[in-house]
Amino acid sequence: MTLCADVTVARGALTVELDVEVADGEVLAVLGPNGAGKSTLLRVLAGLLLPDGGRVAVGRAGGEHDVWDDVAAGVHVPAHERRLGMVFQDHLLFPHLSVADNVAFGLRTRGVRKAPARAAARDWLARVGLAELGDRRPGQLSGGQAQRAALARALVGEPALLLLDEPLSALDARTRLTVRAELRRHLAEYAGSTVLVTHDPVDALALAGRVVVVEEGRVVQAGTPADVSRHPRTDYVARLVGLALLPGTGDGPVVRLDGGGAVAVAEETAGPVFVAVRPESVALYLDPPHGSPRNVWPARLVSATPHGSTVRCELDGEVPLVADVTATAVAELGLTPGTPVWAAVKASEVAVYAR
Amino acid sequence: MRRPGGSGVPLPLLVPAAIGTLFLVLPLLGLVVRAPWSDLGARLAEPGVGQALRLSLLSATLATTASLVLGVPIAWVLARTRTRGRSVLRALVTVPLVLPPVVGGVALFLVLGRQGIVGRWLFETTGVTIPFTTLAVVIAETFVAMPFLVISVEGALRAADARFEDAAATLGADRWTTFRRVTLPLVAPGIAAGAVLCWARALGEFGATITFAGNFPGTTQTMPLAVYLALQSDPEAAIVLSLVLLVVSLATLLLLRDRWLTRSGAAA
Amino acid sequence: MSRRVRLALSVAAVLALTACGGTSAGDAASSASSAAASSAASSSGEDLTGTLTVFAAASLTDVFTDLGDRLEADHPGLDVQFNFAGSSQLATQLTQGAPADVFASANEAQMEVVTDAGLQAADPTVFTENVLEIAVPKGNPAHVTGLADFADPDLTLAVCAPDVPCGAAAQEVFQAAGIDAQPDTQEEDVKAALTKVQLGEVDAALVYATDVQAASGDVEGIEFPEAEQAVNQYPICTLEAAPNPDAAQAFVDLVDSDEGQQALEDAGFRAPTS
Numbered sequence: 001m002t003l004c005a006d007v008t009v010a011r012g013a014l015t016v017e018l019d020v021e022v023a024d025g026e027v028l029a030v031l032g033p034n035g036a037g038k039s040t041l042l043r044v045l046a047g048l049l050l051p052d053g054g055r056v057a058v059g060r061a062g063g064e065h066d067v068w069d070d071v072a073a074g075v076h077v078p079a080h081e082r083r084l085g086m087v088f089q090d091h092l093l094f095p096h097l098s099v100a101d102n103v104a105f106g107l108r109t110r111g112v113r114k115a116p117a118r119a120a121a122r123d124w125l126a127r128v129g130l131a132e133l134g135d136r137r138p139g140q141l142s143g144g145q146a147q148r149a150a151l152a153r154a155l156v157g158e159p160a161l162l163l164l165d166e167p168l169s170a171l172d173a174r175t176r177l178t179v180r181a182e183l184r185r186h187l188a189e190y191a192g193s194t195v196l197v198t199h200d201p202v203d204a205l206a207l208a209g210r211v212v213v214v215e216e217g218r219v220v221q222a223g224t225p226a227d228v229s230r231h232p233r234t235d236y237v238a239r240l241v242g243l244a245l246l247p248g249t250g251d252g253p254v255v256r257l258d259g260g261g262a263v264a265v266a267e268e269t270a271g272p273v274f275v276a277v278r279p280e281s282v283a284l285y286l287d288p289p290h291g292s293p294r295n296v297w298p299a300r301l302v303s304a305t306p307h308g309s310t311v312r313c314e315l316d317g318e319v320p321l322v323a324d325v326t327a328t329a330v331a332e333l334g335l336t337p338g339t340p341v342w343a344a345v346k347a348s349e350v351a352v353y354a355r
Numbered sequence: 356m357r358r359p360g361g362s363g364v365p366l367p368l369l370v371p372a373a374i375g376t377l378f379l380v381l382p383l384l385g386l387v388v389r390a391p392w393s394d395l396g397a398r399l400a401e402p403g404v405g406q407a408l409r410l411s412l413l414s415a416t417l418a419t420t421a422s423l424v425l426g427v428p429i430a431w432v433l434a435r436t437r438t439r440g441r442s443v444l445r446a447l448v449t450v451p452l453v454l455p456p457v458v459g460g461v462a463l464f465l466v467l468g469r470q471g472i473v474g475r476w477l478f479e480t481t482g483v484t485i486p487f488t489t490l491a492v493v494i495a496e497t498f499v500a501m502p503f504l505v506i507s508v509e510g511a512l513r514a515a516d517a518r519f520e521d522a523a524a525t526l527g528a529d530r531w532t533t534f535r536r537v538t539l540p541l542v543a544p545g546i547a548a549g550a551v552l553c554w555a556r557a558l559g560e561f562g563a564t565i566t567f568a569g570n571f572p573g574t575t576q577t578m579p580l581a582v583y584l585a586l587q588s589d590p591e592a593a594i595v596l597s598l599v600l601l602v603v604s605l606a607t608l609l610l611l612r613d614r615w616l617t618r619s620g621a622a623a
Numbered sequence: 624m625s626r627r628v629r630l631a632l633s634v635a636a637v638l639a640l641t642a643c644g645g646t647s648a649g650d651a652a653s654s655a656s657s658a659a660a661s662s663a664a665s666s667s668g669e670d671l672t673g674t675l676t677v678f679a680a681a682s683l684t685d686v687f688t689d690l691g692d693r694l695e696a697d698h699p700g701l702d703v704q705f706n707f708a709g710s711s712q713l714a715t716q717l718t719q720g721a722p723a724d725v726f727a728s729a730n731e732a733q734m735e736v737v738t739d740a741g742l743q744a745a746d747p748t749v750f751t752e753n754v755l756e757i758a759v760p761k762g763n764p765a766h767v768t769g770l771a772d773f774a775d776p777d778l779t780l781a782v783c784a785p786d787v788p789c790g791a792a793a794q795e796v797f798q799a800a801g802i803d804a805q806p807d808t809q810e811e812d813v814k815a816a817l818t819k820v821q822l823g824e825v826d827a828a829l830v831y832a833t834d835v836q837a838a839s840g841d842v843e844g845i846e847f848p849e850a851e852q853a854v855n856q857y858p859i860c861t862l863e864a865a866p867n868p869d870a871a872q873a874f875v876d877l878v879d880s881d882e883g884q885q886a887l888e889d890a891g892f893r894a895p896t897s
Contacts, residue, residue: 048521079524080532086525092518096540105536106526153526163525461822469779470823486824487779487807566815569808570784576809583811587711588786 003161003193007044007054007069009037016040016217022161022193022210024059029196029208029225033236037217038197042163044069045195046086047079058083058160058193066160080109082161085154089166091146093138093153100125100134103153110157124152128182144175151186162187162194168203180206201240205229213237231276231353238276242312244321246275247355255352261318264294264347272355279312281349282323285342286333295345297321301335315343383601390598391591398595403572403581408599411578414489415557418496419504422553425497426504427546431534433505434512435520445509452502459498460566467494467567491568492575496557504546504553511545512538551608558604672700675870676722678713679705680729680857682753682813682833686890687727690877694870701870709812710734710788717742717862724871727859727878729753730788734858744865747858750878751892754854755792756832757845758820765826770796770847772827773804781816781828784809789816792853793829799852817842831855836891856895 006019016037022028030038043049045056047068056069068077085106093102103121108114125134128148138146147167154162167183168176184207187194198204204211205225213221213228213236221233232238238245248257250269256262263275283289289296299317306312310324313335321343335341364372391398398404432438433445451459467474467485478484485491519541523533539546561579568575570584578600585593675694679687684707691703706713706723710733717726718740726742727750728734734747759767765778773780782804783790790809797804807825810816816828821841835844859878861871877883884894
């Protein structure tokens with residue numbers, strides 16, 4: 001049940017041109033900033049939006065394909081005739097139906113009789129841990145419960161394609177953690193293709209086997225989550241995964257940065273390269289440090305934001321960097337925005353790869 | 356000290372609200388004061404009163420039903436489609452709101468009358484004529500009252516989140532199923548409000564009815580017609596009839612509010 | 624829909640709701656007050672000036688407007704204002720204190736309402752008469768010949784409601800002729816009955832001769848002898864509280880003059896027989 005989609009959609013000034021393929025059982029995360037065209041892609045796949053060009057096809061068990069959209073051939077299968085399930089950002093459970101009726105809705109519209117539809121709904125509610133709540137109205141559920149119910153509603157018909165539109169972004173931080181873990185488990189069991197749209201790299205890294213990064217309607221990078229996070233190809237991806245990404249030119253053990261300055265690296269390179277520095281590799285000092293670190297730059301603290309157990313410090317200077325330091329260190333150094341600091345990074349902690 | 360989020364109404368709102376309420380209620384009070392209370396019972400027992408009241412309630416209810424059947428789909432087309440002629444359609448639908456009802460009645464003659472565009476054909480092929488029948492009353496009331504329903508329901512549809520309809524589509528529901536099982540229940544409170552407005556307008560309809568349906572006791576004489584004619588000869592009888600119409604419509608609306616509006620409101 | 628459009632629509636809705644009532648008497652009150660303001664200008668022996676306010680039955684609209692114009696032409700300083708409405712409405716307005724100089728009623732009953740309240744300056748006099756006539760659409764497609772056809776249930780027939788003068792008169796002639804009338808509608812006034820004849824929606828209606836005359840292009844009139852049983856006599860009088868009594872008398876005199884009587888006759892009225 002492979003999904004093959006290569007579509008063009010004009011959305012005002014933005015032209016979305018995306019080409020994605022998702023194998024059976026695979027989860028593809030479409031990662032990108034707001035307005036990049038991620039949701040547009042999802043709406044096209046769902047059949048809610050007519051593409052201006054291209055083709056969408058879903059494989060069948062026999063190896064053949066069901067064509068859902070083929071603009072050149074004038075083919076468009078409407079949303080309700082596509083075997084898919086979709087989970088929306090704010091669950092969109094029908095407020096006038098009970099949770100169980102919500103889950104059974106897709107089965108009923110596809111002709112399943114009342115009793116078996118109810119039974120299947122109960123079964124799925126149990127699988128997502130809501131066995132007791134089937135008779136409630138969606139308004140009586142917590143955010144996490146509602147999103148679980150929405151997942152059950154999308155999956156109950158065993159669709160060929162599962163579309164997840166920012167499924168965790170409306171949840172608070174703690175709920176997101178648990179729902180994400182459950183979602184991961186359900187996705188692992190799901191046999192069809194999944195497309196997950198998100199602007200949160202953690203979702204993408206945690207849930208997807210493959211990531212495409214979309215910016216301004218185009219795929220700017222594709223690969224495994226590890227690959228993308230280790231070797232970001234655009235500033236956006238780098239910042240997203242927490243890396244400072246510095247373009248430069250390799251010159252033996254040193255990379256001369258395009259923005260000025262140089263970085264000592266552990267391996268010798270030549271030609272255009274990216275230098276990536278992980279925030280936890282950056283140490284901050286009030287006075288120039290002496291000793292092993294081979295890269296030391298003067299900088300000024302722009303902002304300090306608590307980030308889990310550490311504080312993420314954004315630095316401005318010849319070499320713009322991001323540093324993750326402990327809260328204790330922030331207090332001891334008396335760091336406030338505007339403080340002049342020295343940033344130090346060991347050469348062995350700097351990643352360098354060809355552009 | 357004012358309590359935070361307290362119920363104090365700001366003066367610039369309170370004063371006009373109070374004046375407005377008086378303005379609406381005083382004429383009503385006038386009717387009550389001028390009513391011939393001493394022989395009210397005898398007047399109410401007159402056969403014509405019950406007859407006109409029954410006809411009014413029946414025709415207003417039928418007109419509301421017709422408006423629901425025809426008007427809700429119009430509202431859906433206005434709110435959910437991107438047809439090019441949509442704004443023209445909206446303007447056309449609201450024409451009966453600005454048209455003097457008497458003119459509306461004449462216009463109905465020109466279409467459905469014995470000499471009308473459609474009515475002539477109907478008369479020549481089947482011998483059926485619409486004017487001066489109870490059906491004509493229902494048609495006249497529907498013509499005048501349906502725009503109120505259409506406008507309320509269109510507003511409700513626009514306010515309702517259309518993404519629920521997207522969700523329904525991804526769950527295999529075609530547009531008709533989506534309309535029945537998702538859209539309609541979602542906007543039920545708006546439809547109920549529109550239906551009440553429509554019913555009230557139909558109940559008070561006078562101009563189009565007396566023009567197109569004429570006035571004959573038992574067939575086409577609704578309460579407003581009876582009131583108007585009583586006013587020509589016996590103003591006290593007119594007051595009694597007005598009060599009956601008022602009491603019955605207020606009672607109906609209050610009852611509906613309790614039984615129906617609040618229930619569908621709670622579901623949303 | 625934008626908020627502004629929605630607001631406009633709801634305003635339109637309110638307007639439509641308020642516009643559905645009967646005729647308004649607002650004009651009468653405002654013109655009457657201007658009459659009061661300028662009444663001091665007129666005095667006997669001099670040319671008539673100021674404003675003259677005449678309350679007259681709706682059936683007199685055309686003739687009286689014409690006579691008013693003639694009076695204004697003779698007296699350039701005079702402004703004649705009319706309030707045409709149903710006689711009962713006018714009588715109610717007068718008893719409620721509406722200021723007017725002249726009242727012309729379409730029947731004696733409503734004049735009595737005014738005289739019972741002692742509002743008249745002089746005793747009313749009958750200045751013209753109107754009789755019922757059968758109005759049929761042009762060409763008389765249903766071949767109506769006389770009053771007896773009103774008993775035919777297969778015809779679509781209109782009469783006035785018994786509550787209004789033309790309806791009361793219709794009842795009288797039916798009773799006198801011993802006819803069990805089978806009307807399909809009892810119209811709220813004679814004009815409404817006539818409109819339905821003009822539209823061809825009824826086969827015949829019982830209206831006044833003057834109405835047939837006014838609509839002579841569209842309808843045909845059929846006279847019938849039983850009409851003599853319900854002759855409508857039009858009384859007129861000046862009013863005690865008249866702000867402009869001289870002009871009021873001048874208007875009544877004009878109506879009674881040969882000139883006035885001829886105008887009435889041209890409109891389908893006939894001279895008083897008694």
